[in-house]
Amino acid sequence: MRIVVDWDRCTGMGMCESLAPDIFEVDDDGSLILHTEEVTQDQEAEVREAVAACPTEALSLEGPIET
């Protein structure tokens, strides 16, 4: 499963980082850094929470989990 960021929507709020810090990080100028695109099974739950919590609905998930 892959994380898709709609860069036009993301405003660097960082909710995603607070829920899944290994994957998302907001840097000093407020831009989002994606540490990895591919989501593993262990990460799925927290990534889904991050997707749901993003106030700009900038995040979505695509494809199945690779095992």
Place this chain on the structure above:
Amino acid sequence: MTRLVVVGASLAGLRAVEAVRRDGFDGEVTLVGAEEHLPYDRPPLSKEYLAADESPDTRYREEETFAGDLDVELLLGTPASALDTAARTLTVGDRTVSYDGLVIATGAHARTLPGTEGIEGVHTVRTLDDAIALRAALRGGARRLTVVGAGFIGSEVASVGRKLGLEVTILEALETPLARAVGERMGRALTHLHRRRGTEVRTGVAVDEVVATDGRVRAVRLADGTEVATDVLVVGIGARPATDWLEGSGLTLDDGVVADETLAAAPGVYVAGDIARWPNALFTDVAEGTMRLEHWTSAAEQGGRAARHAVDPASAKPYETVPYFWSDWYDGRVQFVGIATGDHVEVVAGDDAEGGPFTAIYRAGGRIVGALAVDMPAEVMKYRRLIGKRQSWDDALELAEQRRQQRAERAQGASA
């Protein structure tokens, strides 16, 4: 469980119906909303919706999505007017709608100044219709904007007013704006943001009367007799939970609908969003009693939680969260996580004297319970994790020190 009904077709209500469908719930789902509009996003209404030359479409989903993918029956344009929890029915206009599980997500209404109904030029900002009217007023040749209430929404509207070139005055009853939301010291720090952008902030003043000529606002008269002349008046004095329709339903109403830690207000009835008052277990040790939030993220989360619990009460789990909100002022962003009660606030980055950029953290019961950042987008969410894990104050100070070093290294790297 065959029929889920969700009342309130906004953020919490939308996330409620989406969550159960995503989980594969195959019963009937009905979403009841008082407004004619499809669910839309409110935060932009006091920000880019007013500021941008072309107003953005803030609807979350297209109409087809409800009928199609989500398979949700939409009942828009008529409010629910009564609830019978024993019979498990609601009244919507002249219809009786029965449910097996119910989510109440009717949010809140803007508070108004008594006696100002019908005066042209007086606005609140809660609904899309409000924002359409205010947008037109701010752009229709107005020169002076007065905002009553220095809260977050009022502050955002003031910011937009300055951006559009208006003279802006904020009138605030408290001596320190936002003292309840962020504490005294930080309330003062945020007030600098206004003053350095040329917005006049008058604190400790009481509005006596809104003065109108020919049905149009002309000025605001203060308790000391002074008049503040204005073309547009925005009333930003908070919101009151939309519980009127639940009087006599047997639910406990107390500045919101009171629920337990799983968001249950009665058997089969769950609450979500701005209307929900519940014990947030993460903070009951440092802040007694229940909590009601008016924040985007918790409304979205509670919507999903409440609906899952409503269709499968046996699976209900306590909902706890570290509150989060943001607010956009002028060209900057204010972000807050956690709660602002406590015995100590420490500025751990930047300087609050001139209004930022800075980051401050809040202590209660020996642990970190809150963090506020102005124009430091990388900081606040790192503290949110510590708060959620109930980590100690010393852990928070240690993180602050690490961040300080990292910033210093980056600054050196940048200048090398």
